[in-house]
Amino acid sequence: AEDAKLTVAYFLADSMLPALYAQEKGYFTEAGLDAEFIAVQGGPAVVSAVAAGEADVGYAAPVPPINGRLNGVPVKMFLQLSQEVAPDKTYTWLVASGASGIKDLAGVKGKKIGFNANGGLCELMWRDHLATVGLTMDDVETVVLPFPEQEAALEQGNLDATCTINPFHASMGGNANLGAVEIATGTLADLSTPLMNDALFASEDWLAANGETAIKLAQVMDRARKELLADRTALEGAAVQFMELTPEAAKSFSLPIVNESMVITAADVQRILDAMVKTGMHPGPLDGAEFVSELKY
Amino acid sequence: MTRQTRIALWGLLVPLAILALWQVAAMLQRTPLFPGPGKVALAIWANYPVILRELGITLLRAVVGFGLAAVTMIPLGIFLGRVRVIGRVLEPLMDMLATLPPPAIIPLVMLFAGTGDGAKVVIIAYAAAVPLLMNTYEASHSIHPMLSRVARSLHLSRFETMRLIDLPSSLPMIATGARLAIASSLLVSVTSEMLLATNGIGTFLQRSQETFKIDAGLAGIAFISLAGIIVNAGVFRLEKNWLFWHYRDQRPAE
Amino acid sequence: MIPGIAVLAEKFRVPICIALVLGVWQIVFVLGVVNEKYFPSIPTIAVAFGQMLTDGSVIAAWATTFLRALIGLIGAALLGVALAIVSDLSPILSRGIRYVSDVLQPIPPAAFVPMAVFMLGLGSKLYAFVIILVTVWPPYLNGVAALAGVGPVQLNTGRMFGLTNWGLLWRVKLPAALPEIFTGIRYAATISLIAVIVSEMLAGRDGIGFMIFKKAFAMRTPEVFGLMFLVAINGVLLNGLVNLLRRGLTGWHMRMMERSE
Amino acid sequence: MTGILTASDVGKSYGSGDTRMAIIDGLNLSIAKGEFVSLVGPSGCGKTTLLMCLSGLLSPNLGKVGFKGQVVTAPPIGLSVVFQDYSRSLLPWKTNLDNVLFGMRRVTGMDAAQKKARALEILEAVGLPGFAGHYPWQVSGGMQQRVAIARGIASQSELLLLDEPLAAVDAQTRADMQDLLLDLAKRFDQTCVLVTHDVEEAVYMADRVLVLGPRPTRVVREIVVDLPKPRDQISTREAPAFLHARHEVMELIRSMRQGKALS
Amino acid sequence: MTGILTASDVGKSYGSGDTRMAIIDGLNLSIAKGEFVSLVGPSGCGKTTLLMCLSGLLSPNLGKVGFKGQVVTAPPIGLSVVFQDYSRSLLPWKTNLDNVLFGMRRVTGMDAAQKKARALEILEAVGLPGFAGHYPWQVSGGMQQRVAIARGIASQSELLLLDEPLAAVDAQTRADMQDLLLDLAKRFDQTCVLVTHDVEEAVYMADRVLVLGPRPTRVVREIVVDLPKPRDQISTREAPAFLHARHEVMELIRSMRQGKALS
Ligand SMILES: Nc1ncnc2c1ncn2[C@@H]1O[C@H](COP(=O)(O)OP(=O)(O)OP(=O)(O)O)[C@@H](O)[C@H]1O
Numbered sequence A: 001a002e003d004a005k006l007t008v009a010y011f012l013a014d015s016m017l018p019a020l021y022a023q024e025k026g027y028f029t030e031a032g033l034d035a036e037f038i039a040v041q042g043g044p045a046v047v048s049a050v051a052a053g054e055a056d057v058g059y060a061a062p063v064p065p066i067n068g069r070l071n072g073v074p075v076k077m078f079l080q081l082s083q084e085v086a087p088d089k090t091y092t093w094l095v096a097s098g099a100s101g102i103k104d105l106a107g108v109k110g111k112k113i114g115f116n117a118n119g120g121l122c123e124l125m126w127r128d129h130l131a132t133v134g135l136t137m138d139d140v141e142t143v144v145l146p147f148p149e150q151e152a153a154l155e156q157g158n159l160d161a162t163c164t165i166n167p168f169h170a171s172m173g174g175n176a177n178l179g180a181v182e183i184a185t186g187t188l189a190d191l192s193t194p195l196m197n198d199a200l201f202a203s204e205d206w207l208a209a210n211g212e213t214a215i216k217l218a219q220v221m222d223r224a225r226k227e228l229l230a231d232r233t234a235l236e237g238a239a240v241q242f243m244e245l246t247p248e249a250a251k252s253f254s255l256p257i258v259n260e261s262m263v264i265t266a267a268d269v270q271r272i273l274d275a276m277v278k279t280g281m282h283p284g285p286l287d288g289a290e291f292v293s294e295l296k297y
Numbered sequence B: 001m002t003r004q005t006r007i008a009l010w011g012l013l014v015p016l017a018i019l020a021l022w023q024v025a026a027m028l029q030r031t032p033l034f035p036g037p038g039k040v041a042l043a044i045w046a047n048y049p050v051i052l053r054e055l056g057i058t059l060l061r062a063v064v065g066f067g068l069a070a071v072t073m074i075p076l077g078i079f080l081g082r083v084r085v086i087g088r089v090l091e092p093l094m095d096m097l098a099t100l101p102p103p104a105i106i107p108l109v110m111l112f113a114g115t116g117d118g119a120k121v122v123i124i125a126y127a128a129a130v131p132l133l134m135n136t137y138e139a140s141h142s143i144h145p146m147l148s149r150v151a152r153s154l155h156l157s158r159f160e161t162m163r164l165i166d167l168p169s170s171l172p173m174i175a176t177g178a179r180l181a182i183a184s185s186l187l188v189s190v191t192s193e194m195l196l197a198t199n200g201i202g203t204f205l206q207r208s209q210e211t212f213k214i215d216a217g218l219a220g221i222a223f224i225s226l227a228g229i230i231v232n233a234g235v236f237r238l239e240k241n242w243l244f245w246h247y248r249d250q251r252p253a254e
Numbered sequence C: 001m002i003p004g005i006a007v008l009a010e011k012f013r014v015p016i017c018i019a020l021v022l023g024v025w026q027i028v029f030v031l032g033v034v035n036e037k038y039f040p041s042i043p044t045i046a047v048a049f050g051q052m053l054t055d056g057s058v059i060a061a062w063a064t065t066f067l068r069a070l071i072g073l074i075g076a077a078l079l080g081v082a083l084a085i086v087s088d089l090s091p092i093l094s095r096g097i098r099y100v101s102d103v104l105q106p107i108p109p110a111a112f113v114p115m116a117v118f119m120l121g122l123g124s125k126l127y128a129f130v131i132i133l134v135t136v137w138p139p140y141l142n143g144v145a146a147l148a149g150v151g152p153v154q155l156n157t158g159r160m161f162g163l164t165n166w167g168l169l170w171r172v173k174l175p176a177a178l179p180e181i182f183t184g185i186r187y188a189a190t191i192s193l194i195a196v197i198v199s200e201m202l203a204g205r206d207g208i209g210f211m212i213f214k215k216a217f218a219m220r221t222p223e224v225f226g227l228m229f230l231v232a233i234n235g236v237l238l239n240g241l242v243n244l245l246r247r248g249l250t251g252w253h254m255r256m257m258e259r260s261e
Numbered sequence D, E: 001m002t003g004i005l006t007a008s009d010v011g012k013s014y015g016s017g018d019t020r021m022a023i024i025d026g027l028n029l030s031i032a033k034g035e036f037v038s039l040v041g042p043s044g045c046g047k048t049t050l051l052m053c054l055s056g057l058l059s060p061n062l063g064k065v066g067f068k069g070q071v072v073t074a075p076p077i078g079l080s081v082v083f084q085d086y087s088r089s090l091l092p093w094k095t096n097l098d099n100v101l102f103g104m105r106r107v108t109g110m111d112a113a114q115k116k117a118r119a120l121e122i123l124e125a126v127g128l129p130g131f132a133g134h135y136p137w138q139v140s141g142g143m144q145q146r147v148a149i150a151r152g153i154a155s156q157s158e159l160l161l162l163d164e165p166l167a168a169v170d171a172q173t174r175a176d177m178q179d180l181l182l183d184l185a186k187r188f189d190q191t192c193v194l195v196t197h198d199v200e201e202a203v204y205m206a207d208r209v210l211v212l213g214p215r216p217t218r219v220v221r222e223i224v225v226d227l228p229k230p231r232d233q234i235s236t237r238e239a240p241a242f243l244h245a246r247h248e249v250m251e252l253i254r255s256m257r258q259g260k261a262l263s
């Protein structure tokens, strides 16, 4: 039979690496999928692409598809690629510059804070962490700035603190001029159990009609993840090829994977929804089951 | 009804037809990500206080940026057009600088000017500078040689020639450049707010898109367009008052 | 002596301008206003660019982007001039088109993208839409003004020798307006490149815009600036093409203007 | 009225309201086929405006213009104008030859090569051999004017309206051009209306001289030039009828003088 | 050489290489202070080009132009030009009055009101009272030409170079303007160089007529007009010396004829 078509719109992030690697290696073709990957600027654009039927599957942080669904775009999440868990497997940080004088979360009051997009994980992160010291977004000044520009903004004093990810976090750490201070880590303050950090999602209709394709996708992803986790050279090669890392930077690169399983449950989403409601990003109440299509692969 | 108003009213059919097409397309799509003009109108009603507040910020920056570009680029364009050698030699430089996309230079500008109003105004001025400079340069480059002779035979200094001959005879083309520059300063004002979001309509639009309230975003944009229409009507008026000699000169007298 | 230098300078104007840009950049670098990490020196950029060249990806990306910009420019120029012509023939359509242009011009393409994705997808149609949407205006506006500015004696001459409205447009107004229209096309050439880069950043899989986006995300600043210089050179290249055409079509005007001393 | 070209009660004004200025007021004329008529009148009286009205390039506010029995509303076929503002009436993007060929657009019965040969012949006749490939802005004022005349001639129109066509050429060339025009008019049974400030020229060329009054203008006198054709630059100008007509026109124009000496 | 304006061995050509065309070749002239000199020559011979070289607007390829003992490289102060292409030489965004005032920018010793009064006076003298507020494109060709003359006069230059300044005005106005120019030249001890195609005019106005040869041009004959000043439109033109000079110029020009009849 002819290969099933599969278009994936994605927001460039390290947990997508296995997919790009699998594409390069021809694993999708082997599985009978004719896959195509399109990079899109920002999670919301990924949701638009999926809603328009221009992409079958989207990859983004969980908040954009959640927001999309809340606003009438019928998408459901069916796989998660990475998770965070305390203490050492966290992939998001709140960092302040030395010059800002900020030493801890409480010091952020009245300062200029940055994040990469409205209504994204970074906003949730700021809200959740600030709530632990009794601050809200009204107590700070916000600037939305793409990740790559944040370090310079911190150093030039245009930002006092920001939400960042790798490789930018690592770069800030190595910048002596910046004197970066890490004031928090992890998307939510409470990370005693693994928290989903991203999601593959699709429209309800597509999922209903293409369960087979979704499973094949999961299987290919699984294969690629395992291969990369096992083979350091392959991983570094992929990081250089697809993420344009320098070979040196690739040496310290690792995939943000905690759970071997990629299955999403209603409970996974519910944690995020609760945090959104608690921090005022949404009035609530919200039911996690609505947002998920559990996929057994 | 005068001929002018008749033309104006019949002319309205064109945008109305486009609105109708848009509405039909929106009804076929049936998704909140593709609102029709009706939904946008409702969103205007729901959001106008916020929009108006943000609009002021956006417009102010656009005006300052445009003004900065106008006072520097019109004289510069005339200078380069008149002092031909320098102009010709620097032409590729204009092309190089003009081609840099604002999203690509924003990080660069930020290094020197920060993320605040200063940076945005600089970027807006940069975007407005290009059409103003090019049109002024080309206009003063192609002034009929006869006028240069008049200027020289009246012993005008270089500066006087630029002010009294080159500037007025370039005005018609400068006006076209100004129209383009006004549009691009509004556009870049919004874009810079989307990329270095702090406040203004661009930020409002960005936030609306990120939370999938496309109709609200477009409502904000509708106001930008309205501002565009009003400013352009003003330019049209000025053209009629200042450039009648160019256009009336040209039209066969009735 | 002096004229000799002038002629020489004009002959080598492209290298001179490039040297000027690089020189100013290097001076700013040496002054050390900003951290070298964000504002690398010219040699660093050159080395990074050289490395990109050796693996060949840049050439392909460049070709893709340049071709897109060229096609976009041709489309936008034809459409813009066509709109100007229609405006010249009918006062009502002229007014109508002006309303539309006043409304559309100040809107950033990014505002349309979520909607445009529904109509046009993520592929070449979206690119074409974004490019045309921002690039048509200069040829259109310059065209309208230039056509309206054709002198009465020339118009009368055309009418006298039996030209219909259409013939008048084609044989008198358009040739007379062409020099000014080319000013618009020249500006359009630069915008079309910008629009291509921006759309490659918005939804991309190839081209220089996508490459800049990816390099920026990997914090490879020297490469990013190297690519930006490449974009700038593209502007000169594209304009060189426009100038060739312009010389062919309005060479008389250029020579007429060179006549005065 | 009969005649190939007629104007009845023509009125024309510029501007409106307060700035309205009447230029032509109640003007009548009729020109017969094959006739050569000169128009003279003070500077600014409205001669150019009249020619524009006669050619259908302007529409009069009042009255009617007729060409071959039809009311003129747009430039009719078979009528050409040589404009006063010659330097602007030549198309700068065309060479002199192409400008002349432009005037032959409506000429039928010739193929492209024949037209070109004819155009070159005419350019030579007006004294511009070797300038066919030049652009109008590469030749002198008088040469431009001759290109414009060449274009008018090339159009082979039944009616030629000439607005000061020889103002910028030297005396000898002028005499040659006069004879050329007369010769062609006769050979092709062309009707000509010539506006000129040179009274001698007006009389020398014409079967009839119409003197126009000051603005708002109309025909104030018609002087029939009773001299045989073909004319001769020496003998005609010495003929008593010539001197008489010349004197009469001169006197009339003198009586309409404007301006006054600078104190 | 002495004289307020001198040209020695002036050569000028247009174009280069194959298309190079010599326009002026080895031309010498010297004009004394207060003198009125007419230049005549066939159309296209290089008169305009010569005036441009004399005024410093073009630089000759060979030889030197001197004004008041200084080599001319750019238009010197104290020298004004009235251009042949009058319609393009007026600034369309300025009214006629403002165009004249524009010519008075270098005039000293008058305040703005005085200048304006003077400009209005000059406009009236050239026969344009009531057209001060019009724009050049709102008046006829002959009127434009007079505005250009008014601008030249208003500049109060010691040396006035006039390139066919009266080509587009009627006979009577022309006579008036001639007398006006002569009168002003005398009163302000102005030196004038007049290019004209009207041989009568050339002789009537001048102390000396220089006849230029065909391209490449130089002075082929100098004719001193031995007539008293002030001149008179009637008696001067009947004087034998006038007729004699006129005849001589005519003959010369005739001998340089170009063109030939259309077969
Ligand atoms: N830009 C140019 N390029 C080439 N040749 C030119 C140019 N301008 C003028 N010429 C040539 O120079 C010659 C002299 O021109 P010029 O205008 O000086 O003549 P003129 O004596 O003033 O003629 P006229 O009495 O007709 O005004 C002409 O034969 C013309 O062809």
Ligand SMILES: Nc1ncnc2c1ncn2[C@@H]1O[C@H](COP(=O)(O)OP(=O)(O)OP(=O)(O)O)[C@@H](O)[C@H]1O
Residues within 6 Å of the ligand: B253, D014, D015, D021, D023, D041, D042, D043, D044, D045, D046, D047, D048, D049, D050, D084, D215, E137, E138, E139, E140, E141, E142, E143, E168, E169, E170
């Ligand atoms: N566009 C215009 N607007 C207003 N008035 C005008 C316009 N064009 C011409 N006129 C007026 O019309 C009158 C006649 O102009 P026209 O050009 O017909 O004169 P003319 O007889 O051809 O003069 P000349 O012999 O000087 O060429 C002039 O007094 C002029 O002021």
Ligand SMILES: [Mg+2]
Residues within 6 Å of the ligand: D047, D048, D049, D084, D163, E140, E141, E142
């Ligand atoms: Mg006239």
Ligand SMILES: [Mg+2]
Residues within 6 Å of the ligand: D140, D141, D142, E047, E048, E049, E084, E163
């Ligand atoms: Mg001349």
